[in-house]
Amino acid sequence: MSHETTTPTRFSAVRQYPIDLAAVSIVAVIAYVVVTSYAEGSVLRLLATFPLALFLPGYALVSVLFPAAERTSRQPRTAGGDPAAPHRPSGYVRGIDWLERLGLSFAISLAIVPLVGIALPFTQWGLTTEPIAASLVIITVVLAQLGVVRRLRTPKPERFIGSPLESLSQLRRDESAVATASSIVLVLAVGLAVGALLVAFLAPLSTGGFTELALYGEDDDGDLVAGEIDDEIEAGDSVTATVSIDNQEGEETDYSVVIQEQVLEDDSVEERTDLEELETTLDDGTTGTDELTVTPTADEGETVRMSVLLYSDEVPDEPTNENADEDTYFWVTLE
Known part of the structure; x- marks a missing residue:
């Protein structure tokens, strides 16, 4: 069988x-x-x-x-009432x-x-x-x-x-x-x-996208470096800087940039002078750069703040650091 x-x-x-x-x-x-x-x-x-x-x-x-x-599940109990140790395989x-x-x-x-x-x-x-x-x-x-x-x-x-x-x-x-x-x-x-x-x-x-604004100067090798903008010039001379705008808004965006000379006293802006205004359009995910050459109007011996104000909408009648979408600045002393 x-x-x-x-x-x-x-x-x-x-x-x-x-x-x-x-x-x-x-x-x-x-x-x-x-x-x-x-x-x-x-x-x-x-x-x-x-x-x-x-x-x-x-x-x-x-x-x-x-x-x-x-x-x-409950463990079985022995005759004495104690839980029996279950058999566990190796x-x-x-x-x-x-x-x-x-x-x-x-x-x-x-x-x-x-x-x-x-x-x-x-x-x-x-x-x-x-x-x-x-x-x-x-x-x-x-x-x-x-x-x-x-x-x-x-x-x-x-x-x-x-x-x-x-x-x-x-x-x-x-x-x-x-x-x-x-x-x-x-x-x-x-x-x-x-x-x-x-x-x-x-x-x-x-939260939507964002825009980054930055300023650069040139070092001795001609490379763009943050913090290398001239901070002492002769009265009547111009100062050069490169402005960079990085568009991460998720769509094509129109930008306006206002370069403003500001005289400060006790950390308060006492006088503003708009020196230049730029406009550009950037596709999403792109970065645009432009060289700025501005001539301060302050007198010899004065120190002024050069503010770069960025707007993605219309520029207000009185641009300020507070109403700008993004802002950055550098200081210049006129000798």
């Missing part, structure tokens, strides 16, 4: 593959594609960056460290439930990302978007596969099952009020952390 025997098949191995770790690996790869495909400031790029940097690597590492599930590792796993995933991810940022500058790739994203994906996928091996080697009754619904049902069956309360607190803490991180990632979108 012959007996049928069952042998493991590739299909059965696939069926046992943890669905949560498969999802972690797939989502990490998709996030990498999105992060490296969309321009900086894109909503999709920000949404993909969030799980890739703040959740997936930590979840994968937690799966390696804790392949077993939290046991909530290699058994106490597990954690879904709520603890989520909390640790965020915390560990926040520790992994800075390590990547410290290591990459010492490599040939440098600290740019693509190497950072690629490093996080590699770390996540490798750790997830190690987590798969660890989990499949854990006895099935003790093995963590990637099902939040099953964990919630266990939570309802748990008779410990303290355990239930602590789990609820953990859920709230994780929710607040996720909400705060989402706000931090998305807040720049709601």
Whole structure:
């Protein structure tokens, strides 16, 4: 008489593959594609960056460290009333439930990302978007596969099952009020952390763009350097500087620049003289520079402030540092 025997098949191995770790690996790869495909400031790029940097690597590492599930059932008691020590197979590792796993995933991810940022500058790739994203994906996928091996080697009754619904049902069956309360607190803490991180990632979108204004002078080699503008000239002579406008407003913008000579007494402007006005239009993400040559009208021996006032709307009747969108200045003493 012959007996049928069952042998493991590739299909059965696939069926046992943890669905949560498969999802972690797939989502990490998709996030990498999105992060490296969309321009900086894109909503999709920000949404993909969030799980890739703040959740997936930590979840994968937690799966390696804790392949077993939290046991909530009562232990059997001996005849004397003491809990019997349960039989634990060799290699058994106490597990954690879904709520603890989520909390640790965020915390560990926040520790992994800075390590990547410290290591990459010492490599040939440098600290740019693509190497950072690629490093996080590699770390996540490798750790997830190690987590798969660890989990499949854990006895099935003790093995963590990637099902939040099953964990919630266990939570309802748990008779410990303290355990239930602590789990609820953990859920709230994780929710607040996720909400705060989402706000931090998305807040720049709601604040709109920005414009940077800067002044430069030339050094002995003819290079533009901040702080190299002449601060002492002969009365009647001109002073030269280079004004730089960086448009990061998210759209093409018209700019007006007013160069104003100001006489100050006790930190208060007593006299203003508009010397020159420039207009330019810059595409988003571009920087425009222009050389200014202005001649102060103050008398010999006076020190005046030369203010550069930038406006993206119409120039007011009386331009001031206070009503300018951006302003910068340098001091000149007339000898």
